[in-house]
Amino acid sequence: MQFLQLVISGIAIGCIYGLIALGFVLIYKATETVSFAQGDLMMLGAFGGLAAMTLLGFPFWASVLAAIAAMAIFGVLLERIVIRPILGQPAFSIVMLTIGIAYVARGLITMIPNIGTDTHTLPVPYKDQIWKLGALVLNVEQMVVIAATAVLCAGLFAMFKYSKLGMAMQASSQNQLAAYYMGIPVKTLNGLVWGLAAAVAAIAGLLLAPITFVHANMGFIGLKAFPAAVVGGFTSLPGAIVGGLIIGIVESLAGFYLPNGFKDTAPYVVVLIMLMVKPNGLFGEKLRKKV
Amino acid sequence: MRFIFKTSYAQDIKLAKHGGHVFWYSALALLLVAAPWLFAEYWLAQMTFILIYAIVGLGLMLLAGFTGQFSLGHAAFLGVGAYTQAVMTNAGVPFPLALVCAAGLSAAVGVVVGLPALRVKGIYLGMATLAFGFIVEEVLARWESVTGGNAGIHIKAPDLFGWKVDSGEGFYYLCLFIAVLATLGILNLLRSSTGRAFVAIRDSEISAQSMGINLARYKTLSFALSAALAGVGGALYAHKLQFISPDQFNIIQSIDLLLMVVIGGLGSVHGAFLGAIFLITMPQVISLTKDYLPAAVGQAPGLQAVVYGVVLVAFVLFEPMGLYGRWLKVRAWIQLFPFYRQGMFKRQKSFQKSDRLK
Numbered sequence: 001m002q003f004l005q006l007v008i009s010g011i012a013i014g015c016i017y018g019l020i021a022l023g024f025v026l027i028y029k030a031t032e033t034v035s036f037a038q039g040d041l042m043m044l045g046a047f048g049g050l051a052a053m054t055l056l057g058f059p060f061w062a063s064v065l066a067a068i069a070a071m072a073i074f075g076v077l078l079e080r081i082v083i084r085p086i087l088g089q090p091a092f093s094i095v096m097l098t099i100g101i102a103y104v105a106r107g108l109i110t111m112i113p114n115i116g117t118d119t120h121t122l123p124v125p126y127k128d129q130i131w132k133l134g135a136l137v138l139n140v141e142q143m144v145v146i147a148a149t150a151v152l153c154a155g156l157f158a159m160f161k162y163s164k165l166g167m168a169m170q171a172s173s174q175n176q177l178a179a180y181y182m183g184i185p186v187k188t189l190n191g192l193v194w195g196l197a198a199a200v201a202a203i204a205g206l207l208l209a210p211i212t213f214v215h216a217n218m219g220f221i222g223l224k225a226f227p228a229a230v231v232g233g234f235t236s237l238p239g240a241i242v243g244g245l246i247i248g249i250v251e252s253l254a255g256f257y258l259p260n261g262f263k264d265t266a267p268y269v270v271v272l273i274m275l276m277v278k279p280n281g282l283f284g285e286k287l288r289k290k291v
Numbered sequence: 292m293r294f295i296f297k298t299s300y301a302q303d304i305k306l307a308k309h310g311g312h313v314f315w316y317s318a319l320a321l322l323l324v325a326a327p328w329l330f331a332e333y334w335l336a337q338m339t340f341i342l343i344y345a346i347v348g349l350g351l352m353l354l355a356g357f358t359g360q361f362s363l364g365h366a367a368f369l370g371v372g373a374y375t376q377a378v379m380t381n382a383g384v385p386f387p388l389a390l391v392c393a394a395g396l397s398a399a400v401g402v403v404v405g406l407p408a409l410r411v412k413g414i415y416l417g418m419a420t421l422a423f424g425f426i427v428e429e430v431l432a433r434w435e436s437v438t439g440g441n442a443g444i445h446i447k448a449p450d451l452f453g454w455k456v457d458s459g460e461g462f463y464y465l466c467l468f469i470a471v472l473a474t475l476g477i478l479n480l481l482r483s484s485t486g487r488a489f490v491a492i493r494d495s496e497i498s499a500q501s502m503g504i505n506l507a508r509y510k511t512l513s514f515a516l517s518a519a520l521a522g523v524g525g526a527l528y529a530h531k532l533q534f535i536s537p538d539q540f541n542i543i544q545s546i547d548l549l550l551m552v553v554i555g556g557l558g559s560v561h562g563a564f565l566g567a568i569f570l571i572t573m574p575q576v577i578s579l580t581k582d583y584l585p586a587a588v589g590q591a592p593g594l595q596a597v598v599y600g601v602v603l604v605a606f607v608l609f610e611p612m613g614l615y616g617r618w619l620k621v622r623a624w625i626q627l628f629p630f631y632r633q634g635m636f637k638r639q640k641s642f643q644k645s646d647r648l649k
Contacts, residue, residue, distance in 0.1 A: 034414045085608060091414070092361055096553050097607045099546055103600030110593025117592060216593070223421070223542065230418045261433040268422035272407070275419050279411045 001135045006252045012142035012211075014248020015149035019204035020225035021232065021240035022156075023197035028234050029173040030193035031087065033094040037078075038201055039222015040102040045071045045202025046209045046218065047109060050120055060125055068202045075198025079191045087190075102219065109216045116216055122209035141210045148207055152200070153241055160237070169193060224251075227271035233284025242282065246270070293626070304482045306475075323467055327460040335463055336531075337575070341567045342466040343527045346473050348551050348563035350520025353477060355549070356558040357486070358513040359493030363417045364404070364424025365521055365548045370431055370540030372397045372522025373529035374438055377446040380530075386449040386456070390469075393526040394519040400427075401518025405511040424545055431537040443536030446529050466527055473520060477560060480516075489513055493558075550599065554606050556613025565614040573598065 023038045048070050052063030082101065086093060110116040121127075129140040160166035172179035172186045180186045205218070212218060228247045232239025247267045255263030274281065293311070297303050307313045327335055347369060355361050372393040379389035407419040431438050438444060448457035449465065456462050480486045488509045491499040500506055529535045547570060555566025577595055588594065610617050616636075624631040 028414075034417075082604060082608065086611075089611065092355075093553075093607045093611055095361075095414075095417070096549065097604055099550070100600045100603030100607065103596045103603065105600075107593035107596030107598075107600060111588070111591035111597065113591070220542075223425075226418055226421065230415065234414065261429055265426050265429045268425045271418060271422045272426075275407050275411055275415060275422075279407075279415060 002256075005136060006256055007249055008136075008138065009142060010249035010252030011245055012139075012145045012248070013252065014228075014245040015145050015241075016204050016208045016221070016244070017225045017228040017247050018241035018244025019149060019152070019200055019207070020222050021229035021244050022237065023201045023204075024225065024229045025232070025234060025237055025240045026193055026197045026200070028229075029237075030169060031083070031190050033083070033091060034098070034234075035197070036095060036098040036222075037102040037105065038197065039219035039225065040105040041071065041075065041198045041201035041219075042205035042208070042222065043109065043214075043216065043219040044074070044105055044205070045198075046122065046205035046214045048202065049206045049209065050122055050214050053123055054120075060123075064206055067206060068199050071202035072195040072199040076191045076195040078198070079194035083194065084187065084190070106216055106219060119213040119215040122206070122214055124210045127210055145207045145211070148203065149241070152203060153238075156237065165189075165192070224267050227267040227274075230271050231274050231281055233281025236281070236283035239281060239283030306478055306482075327463060332459055335459055337571055339459070339463045339466050339531055341564075341571045342463075342470040343524050343531060344548075344551060344567035344570055345564045346466075346470050346527065347521050347524035347548060348555065348567050349473050349477050349560065350517040350524070351548055351552050352555075352557070352560065352563045353480075353489070353520070354513050354517035355552055356562065357481065357493060358489040358510065360510060360513060361417050361549070362404075362420040362514075362517070362545075363542075363549070364420035364422075364427070364545050365517075366540040366542070366544035367404075367420075367424040367427035368397045368401060368518040368521035369525035369528065369544065369548075370427055370535075370537070371400050371518075372525030373535050373540070374431060374444070374525075375522070376526035376529050377444050377535060378437060380447050380449065381444075383450075386451050390523060390526050394522045397522025397525070398515040398519035401514040401516075401521075402511055404518070405514030409507045409510060421542070421545075424542060428537050428541055431540065438537070441537060443534055445534050448533075449530050462530065466531075469523060469527065473523070474560065481560070485509070485512070550603055554603065554613050556615030557611075559613075559615040561618070562613050562615040565618075569614065573602075 020038050020042060023041070024035060027033060027035045027038075045067055048067035049063055052058045052066045053060065056063070058066060078101065082097060083094065086097065124141075126140045126144055131138040131140060131143065160170055168179070168184045169189055169192070171182065172184055172189050176186050205214075208218070208221070212221075224247065225244065228244040229240055230243070231246055232241070232243025247270060250266050250270055251263055254266035258266070293309060295309055307316065322329075326338060330338070347365070350368075351362065351365055375393040375396045376389050379392055380386070384392070404420060404423050407416065411419060432441050434440075448455050449462070450456075451465075456465055481490075488499065488504045491502065491504055492506065492509055492513075496506060525540075532539075551566035551570045552562060553566075554569050555564070556562030574595060577598055581590070581594070606613060612619070620636055623635060
């Protein structure tokens with residue numbers, strides 16, 4: 001029973017990792033760049049939700065939607081203003097650029113007087129509720145995380161499978177030049193992908209907020225989503241979620257069964273083993289560069 | 292404008308290309324030697340930090356700037372060096388021996404990290420080094436019998452076979468000596484066939500391999516050398532601070548080191564020094580200007596992060612060759628005055644090349 005309990009809380013935190021990893025994968029697939037700002041976009045999303053609820057006094061659902069929409073617009077603007085001018089430069093300069101963006105985001109939030117340096121609780125309607133299911137004690141916050149992730153995944157799946165926009169995104173991620181020749185507006189799509197990634201990050205932030213509180217350094221959890229993305233293969237959307245779940249469950253079990261200190265390093269040990277055994281991840285494309 | 296008419300190969304690989312180099316570097320050397328008499332103790336300590344970071348930066352520059360392998364966990368090597376030095380010095384081992392051990396152990400760890408580099412590249416290598424950095428930090432925090440855990444560890448002054456270096460000036464000279472040695476070593480390495488192999492790997496692995504360069508050997512070697520320099524830097528860092536704890540070697544430190552080489556200018560030895568100067572003087576400049584800003588901005592705790600981030604973004608967007616690249620432009624402008632043209636250093640636009648396909 002305890003095992004099951006641990007697995008469930010691992011799944012809940014794994015969903016968060018998965019959602020952040022989803023952002024990495026979306027951006028990587030579309031633009032071949034790795035965004036280190038994803039964790040901080042999540043932090044901004046959580047703060048956006050907090051601001052909408054407490055400062056503006058929006059009702060819960062309205063503020064969730066407002067935060068997600070605001071972050072989506074922010075993502076599009078970010079791509080347009082700073083990412084697009086250096087597309088085509090070595091991948092590493094874009095990594096440094098996103099690290100810079102992350103620094104700025106974290107610093108700006110910290111600079112807000114009285115708010116930035118404190119930790120806040122997000123007043124969600126399902127706070128501190130518990131479902132009892134036999135001997136299992138289910139935390140409603142965790143259940144909401146799992147349910148929301150499932151719904152979001154279904155939505156994204158449907159979008160990529162059936163909508164014209166999703167098809168275009170798939171095409172442009174597979175071959176930008178060919179997609180461009182087919183009349184797909186690749187540049188606009190890249191902007192939309194960044195918006196989508198930022199929106200997903202905002203959702204992750206809003207889901208995580210009731211569990212860990214809202215504070216300026218919550219973006220560092222993004223560093224644990226990297227192992228999730230790598231385990232799933234950096235190029236696969238379902239892989240990101242599966243990778244997130246694996247990392248979450250491993251972390252949760254390691255925290256209980258292994259001595260102190262293994263909880264935080266377990267994801268990294270997993271990713272190192274993964275890179276040695278199967279560098280392309282569980283669902284990664286097996287492609288080699290040929291001359 | 293200076294034209295150098297080369298008549299022999301020896302002239303081509305000479306470190307000082309012309310009289311100007313000899314003059315200016317001699318002047319710099321004089322200034323550095325005379326620094327303890329010219330600057331107050333506080334600024335001397337800052338210069339010592341610049342030298343230490345420059346040594347680490349040289350190592351990272353060799354790896355990132357010249358071999359094209361990016362490490363997001365370089366602070367781990369710094370930590371390994373620092374802790375080796377601390378433990379050995381406290382056990383009474385003389386400074387040079389401890390330093391060699393710190394460099395050696397870091398290099399050994401570097402080889403281990405370099406192994407995944409043979410199979411993975413690009414972002415996956417970044418992930419491997421990142422993961423490795425976290426694991427080392429955790430080991431340093433948990434291996435309490437040796438490292439003292441999160442409480443940290445104190446370290447005695449360096450002991451050069453009986454001569455205790457406990458003054459600021461003495462330690463400054465020690466750092467200066469090691470930094471000069473490291474710089475000359477790197478410069479020499481870069482004009483040897485090994486250094487050329489590194490650059491070839493950076494520019495194209497496939498063509499390097501077709502020219503008969505053993506990728507595995509040179510990548511591992513690059514990791515080992517880079518880690519060894521980081522270990523030396525870490526050892527000096529430990530002596531300078533006299534107290535080390537695992538959280539000094541976390542991901543933030545790794546990112547700071549990367550920021551240093553990127554802002555200094557990837558692919559130039561000068562860049563390591565310029566980046567170190569930037570990294571050390573920036574907090575000073577910020578704290579000096581703080582008083583002139585409105586209190587809401589100046590006293591805010593996040594100011595430093597914002598400035599770092601904005602500078603980093605600005606450099607990547609507008610000056611990808613870093614401070615050294617900017618200096619090259621200024622120098623060309625002075626040399627060519629008044630014939631400098633706008634487009635002389637225009638960046639070549641390239642289409643995005645995919646790592647995945649092709």
